[in-house]
Amino acid sequence: MVLKVYGPTYASPKRVLVCLIEKEIEFETVHVDLFKGENKEPEFLKLQPFGVLPVIQDGDYTLYESRAIIRYYAEKYKDQGTELLGKTIEERGLVEQWLEVEAHNFQPPIYNLVINVLFAPLLGAPSDSKVIEESDQKLEKVLDIYEDRLSKTKYLAGDFFSLADLSHLPFGHYLVNQTGRGNLVRERKHVSAWWDDISNRPAWKKVLELYKYPV
Numbered sequence: 001m002v003l004k005v006y007g008p009t010y011a012s013p014k015r016v017l018v019c020l021i022e023k024e025i026e027f028e029t030v031h032v033d034l035f036k037g038e039n040k041e042p043e044f045l046k047l048q049p050f051g052v053l054p055v056i057q058d059g060d061y062t063l064y065e066s067r068a069i070i071r072y073y074a075e076k077y078k079d080q081g082t083e084l085l086g087k088t089i090e091e092r093g094l095v096e097q098w099l100e101v102e103a104h105n106f107q108p109p110i111y112n113l114v115i116n117v118l119f120a121p122l123l124g125a126p127s128d129s130k131v132i133e134e135s136d137q138k139l140e141k142v143l144d145i146y147e148d149r150l151s152k153t154k155y156l157a158g159d160f161f162s163l164a165d166l167s168h169l170p171f172g173h174y175l176v177n178q179t180g181r182g183n184l185v186r187e188r189k190h191v192s193a194w195w196d197d198i199s200n201r202p203a204w205k206k207v208l209e210l211y212k213y214p215v
């Protein structure tokens with residue numbers, strides 16, 4: 001049975017897809033239409049009770065939460081494809097640290113901008129200007145910390161590409177290309193060079209080619 005990834009056009013499922021391609025793991029995708037509410041259907045909720053994407057089915061093994069899924073496959077296929085977890089426990093610690101930073105400091109403000117700058121106007125919903133302003137301010141501070149870190153090491157966990165860098169791709173793509181705030185990256189020399197490096201990796205370009213973002 002081939003691994004099934006439910007999504008796949010949305011940002012968090014793309015985090016899983018790019019990891020599977022880097023690890024040279026075969027998979028199929030199952031489209032779930034969020035705009036039609038298919039993620040709230042009883043059948044889907046049996047797989048993912050929180051009603052969000054992605055979820056994977058690998059034989060009789062089911063897993064959700066994109067960062068849990070990429071950690072699982074990066075470990076399970078440690079010796080296949082791109083090495084993504086570092087070579088020592090100290091490097092692994094830094095990979096985990098920056099994975100958490102991405103989840104708790106990088107993605108949330110970008111998610112708020114995607115909802116309020118990108119989706120709200122499309123759906124005829126009101127945008128929250130206070131949330132937009134707070135998200136811009138939070139991102140400035142976060143990216144200043146990234147600029148300092150990336151002035152010392154080529155990648156976030158060290159001088160090697162890892163799961164931590166990979167995890168930034170789906171929402172970094174929104175930030176740089178679709179929120180009108182790409183300048184926040186471009187104004188920071190090391191962050192800009194890092195973004196160009198990781199977003200030009202063949203695996204990510206393949207994800208963008210095969211699975212278009214919904215907007």
Ligand SMILES: N[C@@H](CCC(=O)N[C@@H](CS(=O)(=O)O)C(=O)NCC(=O)O)C(=O)O
Binds near residue numbers: 039
């Ligand atoms: N922490 C979850 C977040 C999943 C999530 O919020 N997915 C969004 C799609 S995306 O924002 O990641 O592109 C979703 O399904 N949203 C549907 C909904 O919120 O009803 C993960 O990383 O898997």
